[in-house]
Amino acid sequence: DQQVKQNSPSLSVQEGRISILNCDYTNSMFDYFLWYKKYPAEGPTFLISISSIKDKNEDGRFTVFLNKSAKHLSLHIVPSQPGDSAVYFCAASGLDNAGNMLTFGGGTRLMVKP
């Protein structure tokens, strides 16, 4: 039972254009959502997050949108740069989780072409 799903395993975008990565969840108890970025042979690094009381959070080139009624969130990267090429994981935590336990999606591999 996958509570967090990233339906696109990969995405290819031209440098300078917008990258949109999508994530769907099923657990209504999730109240905090995060995006992590992962390079090969490294650990995931935190990118941006959003609380369920908001519908948008922006940090430089990265913006996360949350649509609670649709149980959907997306990460927008604009403009995309070759260094953004990595695997992006969507994650969620909720009041029914112990501590900061996160449930991760399967990841989307982003390739930004120069």
Place this chain on the structure above:
Amino acid sequence: NAGVMQNPRHLVRRRGQEARLRCSPMKGHSHVYWYRQLPEEGLKFMVYLQKENIIDESGMPKERFSAEFPKEGPSILRIQQVVRGDSAAYFCASTPADRNTGELFFGEGSRLTVL
């Protein structure tokens, strides 16, 4: 300011041997989480520990796997009698307190290969 330290980075074991993976959390962090990433998959939660306490082990396989976080020293993830299906990257993460920002700080992972 050292981050989460995991060792070994790479570990090769033959079927039936034991694997021990160590994790030292960030300075000031007292909560440790272990995640496993199988090839071409996402990260799956295994266990959440505080010092000398297992808080949530709902993601741990029922047999062969155990974890501890002693009062002194690193957290240890132990896999007994390894099988090929245990080959994966094992990531440790830490946080300073219960339910702060929700962010986990990850180490670089330990890659276990079972021959």
